[in-house]
Amino acid sequence: MENKALITDPGKRHDFLLLFDVTDGNPNGDPDAGNLPRVDPETMEGIVTDVCLKRKVRNFVDISNGDESNYKIYVQDKGIALNTLHKRAYDDLDIEPTGTKQDRDDVRKTRAWMCQNFYDIRMFGAVMTTEVNCGQVRGPMQLTFGRSIDPVVPQDVSITRVAITKEEDVQVVTSEEGTSGGKVTEMGRKSLVPYGLYLSKGFYSPHLGNDTGATSDDLELFWDALQRMWEVDRSASRGFMAFRGLYIFSHENPLGNAPAHKLFDRLSVNHTNDEQVPRKFADYNVIFEEEDLPDGVTLTAIS
Numbered sequence: 001m002e003n004k005a006l007i008t009d010p011g012k013r014h015d016f017l018l019l020f021d022v023t024d025g026n027p028n029g030d031p032d033a034g035n036l037p038r039v040d041p042e043t044m045e046g047i048v049t050d051v052c053l054k055r056k057v058r059n060f061v062d063i064s065n066g067d068e069s070n071y072k073i074y075v076q077d078k079g080i081a082l083n084t085l086h087k088r089a090y091d092d093l094d095i096e097p098t099g100t101k102q103d104r105d106d107v108r109k110t111r112a113w114m115c116q117n118f119y120d121i122r123m124f125g126a127v128m129t130t131e132v133n134c135g136q137v138r139g140p141m142q143l144t145f146g147r148s149i150d151p152v153v154p155q156d157v158s159i160t161r162v163a164i165t166k167e168e169d170v171q172v173v174t175s176e177e178g179t180s181g182g183k184v185t186e187m188g189r190k191s192l193v194p195y196g197l198y199l200s201k202g203f204y205s206p207h208l209g210n211d212t213g214a215t216s217d218d219l220e221l222f223w224d225a226l227q228r229m230w231e232v233d234r235s236a237s238r239g240f241m242a243f244r245g246l247y248i249f250s251h252e253n254p255l256g257n258a259p260a261h262k263l264f265d266r267l268s269v270n271h272t273n274d275e276q277v278p279r280k281f282a283d284y285n286v287i288f289e290e291e292d293l294p295d296g297v298t299l300t301a302i303s
């Protein structure tokens with residue numbers, strides 16, 4: 001990995017841009033719209049939430065490092081109650097949980113235990129002020145919604161299946177009119193966008209990283225996850241999703257050597273043919289202005 005020592009330094013501020021795309025799939029369904037792909041209703045630009053992206057990171061970390069004690073995942077999709085995970089901290093530290101009236105020192109100790117053992121708490125933070133109180137953590141790594149470069153046109157495609165749901169629907173019916181067979185097929189729907197190239201922004205704060213105990217290994221794993229998590233997150237509904245680029249700005253000054261928005265403005269994504277609707281990554285030119293970066297800022301581009 002280029003500039004590995006630099007981009008995995010938890011004592012530096014890192015701002016980054018992530019490019020990814022989807023072909024004939026639904027990158028993030030909206031439950032309030034019949035699970036159609038999320039869009040901005042005013043611009044029709046596609047949206048992928050930060051929660052969706054973090055879920056992919058969590059799943060990758062769980063698959064690749066989940067057997068290690070300090071790389072457990074707190075926000076799981078396996079039906080494990082959060083209070084059960086909080087109780088592990090209290091049991092390991094031999095502290096009796098007393099709910100909302102928990103001693104502040106006990107909360108501080110259990111909070112530190114949770115940060116040490118759960119990767120996504122160290123990186124993304126968590127609110128753990130439930131019946132078994134482990135405090136709150138503000139994570140050093142934050143992501144914005146992914147937004148498509150161009151408007152997308154969500155489609156709801158009709159499909160048929162030969163597997164019938166109800167037993168009575170497959171039975172032959174005999175009546176005065178004669179014999180009729182049961183159902184042969186059932187109708188279904190599949191939501192997708194034909195193509196969309198999405199851009200998400202992210203930020204790492206060394207001050208908050210020091211508070212949660214984030215390490216260089218944590219950062220290395222995060223950059224690796226952004227590149228490889230798409231390969232272990234395949235499903236029929238998502239179509240073909242792929243990593244297309246990662247641009248990391250590392251600052252010498254922990255408070256930053258330049259505003260993030262000015263660094264992000266250096267990236268431009270243009271059509272290769274303005275008369276053609278983009279349907280693949282090759283239909284775009286990704287141009288980055290690398291010259292005259294502000295003093296103290298180093299760019300690491302991964303594609």
